[in-house]
Amino acid sequence: MGPEIADPARTAGTTMVALMATQTWESAREGMVALWRRFQPERAEAVGGELEATREDLLLAQRSGDTETEAELTAEWQARVRRLLVARPEVADELRRILAELTPALPEERPTTGIRLRAEASGNGRVYQAGRDQHITERPDR
Template identity: 45%
Template sequence: MDPELAGLASVAAATVVQLLTTAGWERAQTSMGALWRRVYPDRANTVESELEESRAVLLAARQDASDPAEAEQAEAELVSEWQGRLRRLLAAEPGLAAELRRILADNLGPEPSGRGPDEPSVRVSVRASDSSRVYVAGRDQHLRGG
């Protein structure tokens, strides 16, 4: 699989799983269902139901875990599961990558913060290829040759 598509699947899976325990989980469910409907319309409702099951698993793990590492393990397993599903979907229909990027940016991004018009908003988007390096910082960054 194209490394860029694999990376996109990874980011999308992590984002969706993180949203499962927030108020935005229904946006994630609806968005993923819509994505699946474009390729496998007969599976979309199942995907939405499975996201609801994943949500229940994660909520239970967080509530029942006496050790925070157990909840983190449950989350990691769900991310891996959904990453695999998204990778298979993108392998079947690579053209969905643009739609998935749009969904991540428009539907699954952070909720508006309610900032005033004079308060700055920052969005950083980075893309590296081949053997390039990318350094991103919110403030000062000091690099030393090595």
């Protein structure tokens, strides 16, 4: 297997797992499911479910600081895309198009050090903490 298959598979797996924890996740998921729907329609729904399961695993791993699981999930999706490319080499152009659309949505490099937050609130106090961006929309009690 040459770089014409290995490189796009590696990029696709890495990109998909990186986008699973972002706001553009739905777009990324839909792009990959559409790819399978077009080239292996019998697997498209299963792939959508597998992507969702992977996302749940990733989010759990990130909450617990488990970087090994993230690497395993990335390798798993790289292998799935590689198998698709081996079975259907014509997928490569469509995959490159999808990746080009998704690449600007990739998160910046995450810090390699862990972040620990601790807070206490009492009474009617509120605590808002984030390791990155945080957006809060206050809604008045009704």
